[in-house]
Amino acid sequence: MTACQIRWLDLDAYRHVNNTVYLRYLEQARIEMVGFLAGLAQGPPRSADFEQTDGFVIAELEIVYRRPLVFRPEPVQVQSWVTHLGRTSWSMRHRIVDPGPDDPLEYATATARMVAIDRVSTRPRPLRDYERGFLTEFLEPAGVGSG
DSSP states (O other): OOEOOOOOGBTTTBBBBHHHHHHHHOOOOOOOHHHHGTSSSSSOOTTTTTOEEEEEEEEEEEEEEOOOOOSSSEEEEEEEEEEEEEEEEEEEEEEEESSSSSSSEEEEEEEEEEEETTTTTTTEOOHHHHHHHHHTTTTTTTSSSSO
């Protein structure tokens, strides 16, 4: 789970968080979740198998805006989990919600398909064993989180 602080500059002319900022919140959550796999995080990689050419790109992104989000002192939370692991890609779900209650208020939901690439050739590559192992930690059980 990633906490995203709403900043005054995130607002549009209607004093709502601009739709493009929702995408930045999702990006922040993805980087916090898997950034080190793409060489973005501080410190050593999780595995000796890490190669400097490893990276990931977003192949598809779909977002559904549920309700407006306005400026407030409390951050929103982005919940993220993996829904599918393929040979060269994986799918993620995100929810932007109010923290707290058992049935949190939902501001947006999104689905992203990420593809593992070689940053030199810019071609898809198979997920490495350590990447697959890491992503499996975030894999939702069958039938959970769909919708």
